[in-house]
Amino acid sequence: MPETTKPPMSRLMRLSLKAVDWATDATRRADGTLNRRALSLLDPRVPAFSSPCRGVSSRDVVLDPAIRLRARLFHPAPGRAEGVGVGAGRLPVIVFFHGGGFAFLSAASAAYDAVCRRIARYASAAVLSVDYRRAPEHRCPAAYDDGIAALRFLDDPKKHPADVPLDASRCFLAGDSAGGNIAHHVTRRYAADTPTFRNVRLAGLVAIQPFFGGEERTDSELRLDGAPIVTTSRTDWMWRAFLPPGADRTHEAANFASPAASAGIDSPSFPPVLLAIGGYDPLQDWQRRYGEMLRGKGKDVRVLEYPNAIHAFYVFPEFDDGRDLMIRMADFIAES
Numbered sequence: 001m002p003e004t005t006k007p008p009m010s011r012l013m014r015l016s017l018k019a020v021d022w023a024t025d026a027t028r029r030a031d032g033t034l035n036r037r038a039l040s041l042l043d044p045r046v047p048a049f050s051s052p053c054r055g056v057s058s059r060d061v062v063l064d065p066a067i068r069l070r071a072r073l074f075h076p077a078p079g080r081a082e083g084v085g086v087g088a089g090r091l092p093v094i095v096f097f098h099g100g101g102f103a104f105l106s107a108a109s110a111a112y113d114a115v116c117r118r119i120a121r122y123a124s125a126a127v128l129s130v131d132y133r134r135a136p137e138h139r140c141p142a143a144y145d146d147g148i149a150a151l152r153f154l155d156d157p158k159k160h161p162a163d164v165p166l167d168a169s170r171c172f173l174a175g176d177s178a179g180g181n182i183a184h185h186v187t188r189r190y191a192a193d194t195p196t197f198r199n200v201r202l203a204g205l206v207a208i209q210p211f212f213g214g215e216e217r218t219d220s221e222l223r224l225d226g227a228p229i230v231t232t233s234r235t236d237w238m239w240r241a242f243l244p245p246g247a248d249r250t251h252e253a254a255n256f257a258s259p260a261a262s263a264g265i266d267s268p269s270f271p272p273v274l275l276a277i278g279g280y281d282p283l284q285d286w287q288r289r290y291g292e293m294l295r296g297k298g299k300d301v302r303v304l305e306y307p308n309a310i311h312a313f314y315v316f317p318e319f320d321d322g323r324d325l326m327i328r329m330a331d332f333i334a335e336s
Helices: 013-029 038-043 110-124 142-155 178-192 220-222 230-242 282-294 321-335
Strands: 056-064 069-076 091-099 126-131 168-177 202-208 273-278 299-305
Touching: 013 038, 056 110, 056 142, 069 110, 069 142, 069 321, 091 110, 091 142, 091 178, 110 126, 110 321, 126 142, 142 168, 142 178, 168 178, 178 202, 202 321, 273 282, 273 321, 282 299, 299 321
Parallel strands: 091 126, 091 168, 168 202, 202 273, 273 299
Antiparallel strands: 056 069, 069 126
16 A cells, blocks of 8 residues: 555554445445345444433434435533533524445444534534435435435424424535545535425535545545545445446536536526535645636635645544534534
């Protein structure tokens, strides 16, 4: 492995990342299918906690019973948040989409349960973590449809838990990796169809190392192939599993520069964006191009650069940059 793919970290952390890589490679098959049974053993679901855990309570809610779409709702207990103080008013809502290459992990995975708990605590916000349908069983656009279903759920106050004061007029979309891709496409769908929403108003989009791509190999993909979490062989498999049959990475889901991917972006309802990029992430060139594309359309884009960060760095508590990202997210939400 080239030295440029080795960011500073402890030996234990390297072993942990190798275990993650092994689990990903051991459960994906060459024919594009996934061994869900083995994956469920390697990634067991953790329960929600109705009583506060580290200052945050959680519960599972049904977004759309027709397709068994669920989400995990996190909300800080009064006086326990680390960001802006929790008052008597309603909580802003962060609709969150987990990473995992569109195919792996879930809203109940231990890592993402902990991440959403931290986000809720730091941002003094409710976090609705969508357990969207995953590829390859459910290809594009199923995950995007599920994101819109989450917004429709929030748009109807009668569906909100009575004891959690949600403010749908201060709604944010957020996600990392594949979840960042989903958050972007759900945002532009919302922006293209804003008049059909009565109560939901998007105030911001948080794209954490979003997963985009194209048919070409960028410099960072070539230079950092073999870095933790992301390799070209894994991303190639993930795109094949997610994109519609016969589509390549010129498809709008992968390529944000595709003409078909522009709908909604020019709308004034497309909100400001907070974009996080890691210096050891092979996908960073696509992420910078994404930010440049949005700026070229006159959008407000704030870029956070973490030179020593690997892909999905903020999921792992060992990396100090993760705490900085939480603080920046909290500031972004408080200012929006």
